[in-house]
Amino acid sequence: MPNNTTTTQPDLVDVRGPRFAAWVTTAVLVLALVVSAVNPLVAAVILAVQAVIFAIGAVGGPRKHPYGRIxxxxxxxRLGPVQDREPTAPLKFAQVVGLIFAVLGTVGFATGAVLFGVIATAAALAAAFLNAAFGICLGCQLYPLVARFRRPARPT
Incomplete structure (x- = not known):
């Protein structure tokens, strides 16, 4: 009896791309925090733009992510050949986590709950900086735990 199952290779990307994106994200989040001290509504706009960028990365993955395209x-x-690759699924999940914190920060800044906005933005900043500087992707570390709770697809 023939085996009709196929094995699919995970979608892999150059590890340097997400780290580059994390550096850009770090800069944007620092900007939002600095601006929030002067004008929380402008900080909300900056963070809302970053939230859209997180959403693009969460849905489309690193290749569709604006910073990934750059x-x-x-x-x-300008770099040498790819030395190491990583799967995109954990990276997409990490973008969802970033999106959640960016939306929370945006809401905080936009509604006048500036401390809430600062805390949410600082949490996103900490995660982005860890990834950029040390290659530690917190969302990627959480991904296996969350993936374990996903229900398997039911056969139709």
Whole structure:
């Protein structure tokens, strides 16, 4: 009896791309925090734009992520060949986590709950900086735990 199951390779990306994106994200989040001290509504706009960028990364993955596209078209061609790759699923989950914190921060800044906005933005900043500086992706570390709770697809 023939075996009709197929094994699919996970979608892999150059590890340097997400770290580049994390550096850009770190800069944007620092900007939002600095601006929040002067004008929380402008900080809300900055953070809302970053939330949209997180959403694009969560849905489309690193190759569709605006910072990922910049990496691929401008930065990667100036670097040596790819040495290491990582799967995209944990990266997409990490973007969802970033999106949640960015939305919470945006709501905080926009509604006048500035301390709440600062805390949510600082949490996102800490995660982005850990990834950028040390290659530690907190969302990626959480991904296996969350993936374990997903229900398997039911056969139709």
């Amino acid at each position: 990496f691929a078209t401008v930065v990667a061609r």
